[in-house]
Amino acid sequence: MDAEFINPFLEATILVLKTMCFLEPVPGKACIKSGSSANGDVSGVIGIAGEAEGSLCITFPKECILFIIGKMLGEEPKEINDEVKDAVGELTNMISGDSRRRLQEIGHNFQGSIPSVISGEGHEVRHIGKGPILSIPFSTEAGNFVVEVSLG
């Protein structure tokens, strides 16, 4: 995976959260590594196909996602309920779509699939495949979340 892949995913994440949730997550240092898994309480996972096969995963701790969805819906939910899960699916879809639009602008064509949302305290999302993994941490005033992209 080229370093030029970092910005499309990073900028898409910031744009979508800014537009939908009126907040600006602060990106930390992105890295490309050979193996990775993310831990959290709710995750959106979406497959990517095209010039390479892969997946995009956004993993949030509970406190962080309740804060983010609260900004999106106007009232902070108390639990990771179905409304929160659907909203995570929607954000994942939009970040995938906007990332792919940005990748197309630099000559990379990918199709997206539809998101699955995983919930469960402290679950782990493990990326399978021989390809490298791009990991971008973000911080908000209610904690950190991570965007991981695996392309095989």
Place this chain on the structure above:
Amino acid sequence: MDAEFINPFLEATILVLKTMCFLEPVPGKACIKSGSSANGDVSGVIGIAGEAEGSLCITFPKECILFIIGKMLGEEPKEINDEVKDAVGELTNMISGDSRRRLQEIGHNFQGSIPSVISGEGHEVRHIGKGPILSIPFSTEAGNFVVEVSLG
């Protein structure tokens, strides 16, 4: 989603587990429903793109997957460790690939992405999207698992 989609996923699941794990899971009654989520301890999720966008998810309870991977590796693991997670990813990939080969034989073209493996006691996988969901339960001598396909 057409009922003709059932058999490719059903037969692929049986073939892959028979070939890799020397066991024949017994399929229950498949159904196509408008909303669904699966609960389990380990899940393989893979995106599908092409004439429709979707995802394939296989969700196992702990006892069932330890039994299945024990058959595959020759020794039953005690925990859902990294070896088990990688094996779930491999099985998910093979079931996705064989399903898509069977779909192609009846005129449907799909590409697969690469699997993510989710682990965490009692996690939920929720399919996002407006499309119907195909759910196929399977039973083994160590419990039941479910294959769910969402196409949007």
